[in-house]
Amino acid sequence: MFIDTRTVEQNSVIETTVCIIGAGVAGITLALEMSRAGVDTCVLESGGFGPDDETRDLYRGENAGLPYTFADGSRSRYFGGSSNCWGGWCRPLDPWDFDKRDWIAHSGWPFGLDELAPYYARTHELLKLGPQNFDPAYWEREIGRPDVRRLPLGTGHMRDTVAQFSPPLRFGKVYREELSRSARVRVFLYANVLNIDADAQGTSISRVRVGTITERKMSVNAKIFVLATGGIENARLLLASNNVQAAGLGNANDLVGRYFMDHPRMMSGKVRFRPGTPRNKLYDIKYHYQNAAVSAHGTKISSQFAPNPEWMARERLLNSRVWLYSRWYGEGSAGSEALIRFKEALMQKDQPGRNVRADIATMAAHPLDTVGFGLTRLLQWPALITGVTLQAIVEAVPDPDSRVTLSAEKRDRFGMPRVKVEWRLGDQVQRTFDKTFALLAQELQLAGVADVELDAPLEGRSWPTKLEGTWHHMGTTRMHDSPREGVVDRDCKVHGMSNLYIGGSSVFPTVGANFPTITIAALSLRLAGHLVRQLDLPDIVGNLRLEAANSSSMSIQVQPQVETLPIAASALTTLMKEQ
Numbered sequence: 001m002f003i004d005t006r007t008v009e010q011n012s013v014i015e016t017t018v019c020i021i022g023a024g025v026a027g028i029t030l031a032l033e034m035s036r037a038g039v040d041t042c043v044l045e046s047g048g049f050g051p052d053d054e055t056r057d058l059y060r061g062e063n064a065g066l067p068y069t070f071a072d073g074s075r076s077r078y079f080g081g082s083s084n085c086w087g088g089w090c091r092p093l094d095p096w097d098f099d100k101r102d103w104i105a106h107s108g109w110p111f112g113l114d115e116l117a118p119y120y121a122r123t124h125e126l127l128k129l130g131p132q133n134f135d136p137a138y139w140e141r142e143i144g145r146p147d148v149r150r151l152p153l154g155t156g157h158m159r160d161t162v163a164q165f166s167p168p169l170r171f172g173k174v175y176r177e178e179l180s181r182s183a184r185v186r187v188f189l190y191a192n193v194l195n196i197d198a199d200a201q202g203t204s205i206s207r208v209r210v211g212t213i214t215e216r217k218m219s220v221n222a223k224i225f226v227l228a229t230g231g232i233e234n235a236r237l238l239l240a241s242n243n244v245q246a247a248g249l250g251n252a253n254d255l256v257g258r259y260f261m262d263h264p265r266m267m268s269g270k271v272r273f274r275p276g277t278p279r280n281k282l283y284d285i286k287y288h289y290q291n292a293a294v295s296a297h298g299t300k301i302s303s304q305f306a307p308n309p310e311w312m313a314r315e316r317l318l319n320s321r322v323w324l325y326s327r328w329y330g331e332g333s334a335g336s337e338a339l340i341r342f343k344e345a346l347m348q349k350d351q352p353g354r355n356v357r358a359d360i361a362t363m364a365a366h367p368l369d370t371v372g373f374g375l376t377r378l379l380q381w382p383a384l385i386t387g388v389t390l391q392a393i394v395e396a397v398p399d400p401d402s403r404v405t406l407s408a409e410k411r412d413r414f415g416m417p418r419v420k421v422e423w424r425l426g427d428q429v430q431r432t433f434d435k436t437f438a439l440l441a442q443e444l445q446l447a448g449v450a451d452v453e454l455d456a457p458l459e460g461r462s463w464p465t466k467l468e469g470t471w472h473h474m475g476t477t478r479m480h481d482s483p484r485e486g487v488v489d490r491d492c493k494v495h496g497m498s499n500l501y502i503g504g505s506s507v508f509p510t511v512g513a514n515f516p517t518i519t520i521a522a523l524s525l526r527l528a529g530h531l532v533r534q535l536d537l538p539d540i541v542g543n544l545r546l547e548a549a550n551s552s553s554m555s556i557q558v559q560p561q562v563e564t565l566p567i568a569a570s571a572l573t574t575l576m577k578e579q
C-alpha cells in the first residue's frame with residue numbers, strides 16, 4: 001500500500017514491526033522480502049513516484065575534496081532511488097576483494113565470497129539478469145558472432161571478465177505493483193526522515209521523526225529500523241541524529257562518514273589497431289547499449305580486462321578493470337550533449353534544469369555533430385569512429401580521511417545540516433591506473449592486435465581534470481567485527497545499538513573494481529533473512545516452512561543454512577569457474 005505522507009493527520013504516530021528508511025535498491029529489496037515473509041513493515045521514502053526539484057535539493061551540499069559531483073545527476077531522490085538512473089552493470093565482487101591484503105590498509109571483509117554466494121544467486125531474478133554464469137568462454141560461445149571474440153592474453157598477469165547488464169531495472173517501476181498489493185507493507189511517499197531518535201542510553205532506537213515539504217509531521221515507532229538512504233545519506237542521517245550522542249549515532253569511535261569511496265574512472269592513450277584487425281565488440285564499452293549489442297538469450301554483456309590476483313599481490317596494487325572506448329563522431333560537442341539530454345528527457349531520466357527547447361535549438365545549430373553522433377550511435381559505422389582509447393576504473397583505498405561530514409554553515413529547508421563530501425585518492429590508486437593501462441597495452445601488442453600510445457603516467461602528479469567518479473558511494477558505515485574499526489557488524493547492525501541496521505554500499509569495507517549494486521542487492525537479501533530470524537515470529541516461520549515445502553521457488557530463506565546450500569554450492573562453483 002502507498003500513502004502520501006502529505007495527507008496524513010498532523011503529528012500521527014505510526015506503529016510497525018520493521019521500519020525501512022529509503023526506497024532504493026536496498027530499501028525496496030528489503031521491503032519485498034518483508035512483504036513475502038508477512039512482516040508488518042513501513043517504508044519511509046523522501047520522494048514521490050517521480051523527480052521534483054524541491055526534494056532533489058535536499059541532496060545538495062559542499063564539496064571539499066577532489067572535484068566531485070554527488071548530487072544532481074549522481075543520486076535520485078524518489079521512489080526507486082538511483083535505480084531510476086543507473087546503467088545496470090552487474091558483476092559480483094571477486095573472491096580476493098573480501099581478503100585482508102597486507103598492501104592495502106584497512107582492507108578485508110569479516111567474511112568471504114562464499115557467505116554472499118547464495119544471495120548473489122538470488123539477485124539474478126531480482127535484477128532481471130541472465131544465467132548465473134560470468135565465464136567469458138560461455139558468453140563467447142553463446143553469442144557466436146565473428147565480431148565478438150576473446151583475445152589471447154600472453155603476459156599471464158591479466159584475464160578477461162564478464163559483466164552482465166540488468167535491463168536496467170527501475171526498482172520503483174517494476175516492484176511498485178507488488179508493494180501496492182502488499183497487505184503487510186505500507187510505503188509512505190514524501191516522507192523525509194529528519195531524525196533517528198535513540199533512547200536515553202543511546203543503545204536502541206525508539207522512533208524516527210518524519211517531515212514533508214508541506215510541513216506535515218509524523219513519527220514512526222518500530223521494533224527494528226533499517227537505514228537504507230544510500231552511501232552518502234546514511235552517514236549524514238547518523239551524524240545529524242545527535243540529540244542523544246553528540247557525535248551522532250553509532251559514532252562512538254569517530255568512524256561514521258569516514259572511508260568514503262567511489263570508483264575513480266580515467267581514460268588514457270590512443271589505440272591503433274594493426275592493419276587487418278577486425279573490429280572486436282566484446283571489450284568496447286560503446287557497443288553494449290545499442291541495438292546490435294553484445295548479447296545472448298536476451299542478456300547484454302560486456303567484457304573487461306582485469307589483473308590477476310598474483311600480479312596485484314606482487315606489484316602491491318589495487319583491483320581494477322580496463323576496457324576499450326570508441327569515440328563516436330561528434331562526441332563531446334554541444335550538439336551531441338544536447339542530443340543525449342533530449343533522449344534522457346524522452347526517457348524521463350532524473351536530470352535537473354532540463355530545457356528541451358534550448359536543447360532542440362542547440363541541436364539545430366550543430367546539425368553535423370548532432371546527426372553524425374546520432375547515426376554513429378545507432379548504426380555503429382566504423383568509418384564514423386574518430387578514435388579508440390582505454391578506460392579504467394580502479395578500486396578505491398579505504399582512507400579514513402576521505403569522508404562525509406556535515407556542513408558547518410549550510411542547512412536544508414528542514415534545518416538539517418547539508419552534507420560535506422571530501423573525496424580523496426592517493427598514490428596507490430595512481431600507480432594502479434598506470435600499471436593497468438600499461439599491462440593492457442602490452443597485452444594488445446603481444447596479441448598482435450594494436451599498439452597503444454599511453455598518456456603520461458599519473459603517479460606523483462596532481463589528478464588531471466578528466467578524473468571522474470562512477471556514482472558509487474561506498475564505505476561510510478563500514479562493516480567490521482570490531483566497533484573500533486567498523487560502524488556495523490557482520491549482520492549490518494550498528495555496533496552498540498540493539499535495533500538499528502544499515503542497508504546499502506555504505507557498509508562495504510573494501511570495494512573491489514566491480515559495480516556495487518548487485519552486492520547491495522545480495523546484502524539486502526541476506527539482511528532480510530537475518531531480520532526475519534531475529535523477529536522469530538512463529539506464524540511467519542510456520543507459513544514459510546509450508547510454502548517452502550509446497551513450492552520449489554523460495555521467496556525467502558527461513559533456514560538459509562539448510563535450504564540454500566545447493567544454491568550456494570552452485571553459485572560458488574560458477575563464480576570460481578572463471579578464476
Ligand SMILES: Cc1cc2nc3c(=O)[nH]c(=O)nc-3n(C[C@H](O)[C@H](O)[C@H](O)COP(=O)(O)OP(=O)(O)OC[C@H]3O[C@@H](n4cnc5c(N)ncnc54)[C@H](O)[C@@H]3O)c2cc1C
Nearest residue numbers: 022024025026046077081082087088089193230504515517
Ligand atoms: C548515473 C548512474 C549510473 C549508475 N550505474 C550503475 C551501474 O551500471 N551499476 C551499478 O552497480 N551501479 C550503478 N550506479 C549506482 C547505483 O545506482 C547505486 O549503487 C544504487 O542505486 C544504490 O542503491 P541504494 O538503495 O543503496 O541507495 P539509493 O538508490 O540512493 O536509494 C536511497 C533512497 O533513499 C531515499 N532517501 C534519502 N534520504 C532520505 C531521507 N532522509 N528520508 C527518507 N528517504 C530518503 C532516496 O530518495 C532514495 O530513494 C549508478 C548510479 C548513477 C547515479
